[in-house]
Amino acid sequence: MDASSDTGCDAVGHDLLAWYDAHARVLPWRSPPHTPAPEPYRVWLSEVMLQQTTVAAVKDYFAKFIARWPTVDALAAAADEEVMAAWAGLGYYARARNLLACARAVAARGGRFPDTEEELRALPGLGAYTAAAVAAIAFGRRAVVVDANVERVVARLFAIEEALPGARGTIREKADGITPEARSGDFAQAMMDLGATVCTSRAPRCLLCPLSAHCAARAMGAPERFPVKAPKKAKPARKGQAFWIERGDAVWLVRRPGKGMLGGMRALPDDGWSARADGSGEGPLAGPWESAGKVTHTFTHFGLDLHLSVYLGADWTRLPPGGGEWWPLDRLDEAGLPTLFAKAASLALAGTGD
DNA sequence: CATACGTGGCC
DNA sequence: TGGCCAAGTAT
Numbered sequence: 001m002d003a004s005s006d007t008g009c010d011a012v013g014h015d016l017l018a019w020y021d022a023h024a025r026v027l028p029w030r031s032p033p034h035t036p037a038p039e040p041y042r043v044w045l046s047e048v049m050l051q052q053t054t055v056a057a058v059k060d061y062f063a064k065f066i067a068r069w070p071t072v073d074a075l076a077a078a079a080d081e082e083v084m085a086a087w088a089g090l091g092y093y094a095r096a097r098n099l100l101a102c103a104r105a106v107a108a109r110g111g112r113f114p115d116t117e118e119e120l121r122a123l124p125g126l127g128a129y130t131a132a133a134v135a136a137i138a139f140g141r142r143a144v145v146v147d148a149n150v151e152r153v154v155a156r157l158f159a160i161e162e163a164l165p166g167a168r169g170t171i172r173e174k175a176d177g178i179t180p181e182a183r184s185g186d187f188a189q190a191m192m193d194l195g196a197t198v199c200t201s202r203a204p205r206c207l208l209c210p211l212s213a214h215c216a217a218r219a220m221g222a223p224e225r226f227p228v229k230a231p232k233k234a235k236p237a238r239k240g241q242a243f244w245i246e247r248g249d250a251v252w253l254v255r256r257p258g259k260g261m262l263g264g265m266r267a268l269p270d271d272g273w274s275a276r277a278d279g280s281g282e283g284p285l286a287g288p289w290e291s292a293g294k295v296t297h298t299f300t301h302f303g304l305d306l307h308l309s310v311y312l313g314a315d316w317t318r319l320p321p322g323g324g325e326w327w328p329l330d331r332l333d334e335a336g337l338p339t340l341f342a343k344a345a346s347l348a349l350a351g352t353g354d
Numbered sequence: 355c356a357t358a359c360g361t362g363g364c365c
Numbered sequence: 366t367g368g369c370c371a372a373g374t375a376t
Contacts, residue, residue, distance in 0.1 A: 051372065052374090053361080054372090055371090056363085057362065090360080091361045095373090098374080125375090126374085127375080129373055130373075147373075148370080192372060201370065202365085202369090235368095260358085261360095263359090298360090298361090300359055338360075338361090339361060
């Protein structure tokens with residue numbers, strides 16, 4: 001037997017589940033090992049929030065959503081702008097739009113989530129990972145659950161030299177080979193816990209790892225070399241402007257278009273900056289504008305220097321074109337501004353002494 | 355298959 | 366401090 005066949009698939013599952021029984025993280029959306037599964041609604045909501053997002057960042061949002069919308073039917077009945085505002089700050093806002101679309105699709109079929117991976121995959125916002133995770137965790141189905149943690153653990157277990165993202169197919173096959181028939185939901189969560197707490201990206205704690213005896217990367221003495229990754233593209237640096245138009249007790253807010261950057265979110269008016277180009281420098285009104293400083297913000301695929309121009313004592317007979325609303329300054333935290341514009345608002349309020 | 359899409363934490 | 370990273374999906 002070679003080093004990989006003696007991992008004998010079953011041995012990995014057995015060792016990992018034994019470790020999980022003793023070391024499973026306690027999380028608000030999770031049931032402990034050997035207890036009934038959480039409600040599918042909670043599993044689904046947490047999995048969507050956790051897409052590309054850390055556990056620490058999700059916790060408060062999960063609690064807020066569950067308190068405000070305890071069931072999928074309640075969420076389905078919510079107003080779009082309420083949900084978008086509640087999601088503000090969590091990022092990847094297409095998730096919030098798909099969350100509502102999915103909740104309404106589930107409500108339309110009686111408030112019950114489908115219980116197969118294939119049907120779950122057809123719902124808005126559920127890709128290969130989330131459909132597999134919900135099928136396994138909420139419904140006990142055997143499913144191959146592959147997220148970034150699993151990719152890292154598997155790439156190390158089998159010392160996969162092929163670089164991501166090309167190695168996805170190979171990694172999935174290997175993950176399939178070690179996924180047990182029984183307890184596949186626990187297995188998936190165990191892999192993710194292992195990746196998050198032991199088989200970490202930097203400085204993996206191999207001495208604490210229940211799979212170290214099976215690990216090819218460990219045997220090579222080079223666990224941190226895996227997974228191999230393709231080099232990243234440089235982020236362009238963009239410049240743009242945002243405009244703070246104040247009427248004494250209120251500021252002019254717009255709603256961004258439903259798709260694209262920060263789609264569907266409330267925002268300050270801007271000069272049309274994007275990932276592809278700088279803004280025009282043109283404001284929505286003639287002014288008079290006063291400079292209030294600059295906000296720097298880094299998005300996934302570009303960096304932005306956002307210059308803020310302020311117009312105090314605006315005349316309400318001269319509303320900017322294109323629609324918007326006067327938003328009370330004392331309720332600005334309820335507007336649901338994405339972080340970039342929340343930073344700009346703080347800058348404006350600091351500068352105006354409000 | 356490549357790209358667009360947020361944010362905060364870590365070293 | 367700037368780059369890397371995190372329970373990915375849609376197109």
